[in-house]
Amino acid sequence: MDLTIGPLQFNWPAQQWADFYARIADEAPVDRVVLGELVCSKRLPFYADRIPDAIERLERGGKQVVLTSLALVTLPRERRAAAALFEDDAPEVEINDLTLMRWAGKTRPFSIGPLVNVYNEGTLRFLANKGARSICLPPELPFASVAGLAEAARAENVGCEVWAFGRVPLAISGRCYHARVHGLAKDSCQFVCDRDPDGLTVDTLDRQAFLTVNGVQTLSFNCVNLAGDIASLAGAGVSSLRLSPHSGDFVRVTKVFRSVLEGRTDGTGVDVELAALGPPMPFSRGFMFGATGAE
Numbered sequence: 227m228d229l230t231i232g233p234l235q236f237n238w239p240a241q242q243w244a245d246f247y248a249r250i251a252d253e254a255p256v257d258r259v260v261l262g263e264l265v266c267s268k269r270l271p272f273y274a275d276r277i278p279d280a281i282e283r284l285e286r287g288g289k290q291v292v293l294t295s296l297a298l299v300t301l302p303r304e305r306r307a308a309a310a311l312f313e314d315d316a317p318e319v320e321i322n323d324l325t326l327m328r329w330a331g332k333t334r335p336f337s338i339g340p341l342v343n344v345y346n347e348g349t350l351r352f353l354a355n356k357g358a359r360s361i362c363l364p365p366e367l368p369f370a371s372v373a374g375l376a377e378a379a380r381a382e383n384v385g386c387e388v389w390a391f392g393r394v395p396l397a398i399s400g401r402c403y404h405a406r407v408h409g410l411a412k413d414s415c416q417f418v419c420d421r422d423p424d425g426l427t428v429d430t431l432d433r434q435a436f437l438t439v440n441g442v443q444t445l446s447f448n449c450v451n452l453a454g455d456i457a458s459l460a461g462a463g464v465s466s467l468r469l470s471p472h473s474g475d476f477v478r479v480t481k482v483f484r485s486v487l488e489g490r491t492d493g494t495g496v497d498v499e500l501a502a503l504g505p506p507m508p509f510s511r512g513f514m515f516g517a518t519g520a521e
Contacts, residue, residue, distance in 0.1 A: 227456070227487055228257040228466040229480060230362070230387060232340075233264045233294040233320075235395065235470065236440055237419040240273040246471065247280040251287035253477045255484040258466070259284050260320050260339075262294040265398070266441045267304050269417070281317065292318045297341045297398040297443070299323045312336075318359070331357055340364050340389055340468070341398070345371070347378040360385030362468055365394045365450060366513045369462070376463035385465045388514075390453070391479065391500075392470025393425060393438055393507065394446040403439040415441075423473045424505045448510035451500060454493040455511065456486050474504035 231250060234243065250259060261280060263270040281291050293316060299308050311319045312329040321330060322339035330336045338361040344350050350361060361384060363375060372388060379386035404426060405415035419426075425438035425445055438445040449472075452459065456467070467487075469480060482500055485491040497509060511517075 227460050227464065228385075229255070229483055229487070230258040230466050230468045231256050231260065231480070232362075232389075232392070232468045232470045233260045233262055235265055235393075235443065235445070236423055236425060236472075237266070237269050237417060238423060239420065240276060243273045244276045244280065246476070248283060249477050250480075251280070251283040251289065254289075254480040256289060256469070256480050258290045258292060260292045260294050264294050264297055264322060264339075264341075265443045266402075266419075267296055267301070267307065268415070269419075269441075270307075290318075292320050292337060294320045294339065295322050295326050297322045297395075298400070299325055300400065320362075327356065335359055337385075338362065340387075341395060344375065347375060350375055350378050350384075351382055354379070354382035354384045358384055360387060360466065362387040362389065362466075365389035368516055369458070369514050372459070372464065372514070373462040376465075379465070380463055386463065387466035387468050388452070388459055388464050389450055390456075390459075390467035390469060391449065391451055391483070392468075392472060393449050394513070395443060396437070396446060397444040399442045399444070402442050403444070404441050407439075412442075424507070446510070447507070448512075449504075449507035450511065450513070451497065451509035452511055452514060453483060453486050453496050453500060455514065456483075456493050472504045472507075476504070478503050 284291050308326050318335040320337045320339045322341040338353055338358050340362040344361055376386040402412040402415055404419040405412050408418045419441040425440040427435050428437040430436045435447045438447050482496050486493040
């Protein structure tokens with residue numbers, strides 16, 4: 227089973243972004259890294275000039291590099307940027323908006339990200355026949371569905387990946403929640419989402435942490451953690467686990483998962499260690515195993 231680092235979902239300063247991927251390249255025991263901007267195209271110019279160096283260093287470190295698409299392509303400049311992802315000398319593309327399928331095909335490597343609703347075997351087979359090399363399943367799927375889709379993926383000879391760590395992406399909007407919280411318009415947001423490196427917590431009226439907002443994106447407050455379920459996922463035929471970046475010692479997070487994968491650590495005993503490596507986020511596995519996160 228492989229380990230994939232998904233695209234950074236948050237707005238980090240360019241130097242922090244570069245330092246993060248330098249450490250991943252040199253120290254993280256992962257197989258695949260997805261780079262680029264998933265959430266808001268306005269963030270990309272701050273670090274776009276650092277992407278080529280990050281790709282080169284990651285590949286030198288033995289990682290496969292994949293470029294992500296935006297989750298929601300709406301503007302002409304975003305469409306042009308999406309088309310540029312499929313230039314001949316570019317790495318594999320992870321599609322998170324199906325409008326990009328117009329440029330994808332069997333002659334150009336691409337994969338499917340977790341924001342595409344692959345809920346059944348028919349959808350998986352359709353995407354596989356279009357040339358998808360791997361599919362990261364939506365994080366809200368239950369285990370029985372994951373097992374069925376993993377079996378279908380094996381039959382189509384495509385990879386099947388599961389979201390195994392990180393706050394879950396729930397929705398993307400044309401409206402910027404971060405800007406609104408600070409009394410700003412989306413077009414003049416002043417990039418206030420950079421004040422919250424792991425998202426801004428949203429409480430219920432009873433002051434219970436409920437969701438997280440990240441610019442135009444809504445995520446869970448809880449952090450999915452399937453480290454204790456790796457054996458079950460491997461037995462179901464899942465070929466890769468996705469770890470979503472957060473602040474803290476994320477390289478150590480990848481090492482914990484690798485240790486469980488290789489049988490050097492018991493997955494049932496790593497929650498305390500993982501909790502100490504990142505921001506204060508309660509762990510949850512409710513989507514996968516049929517219980518609410520609070521339980």
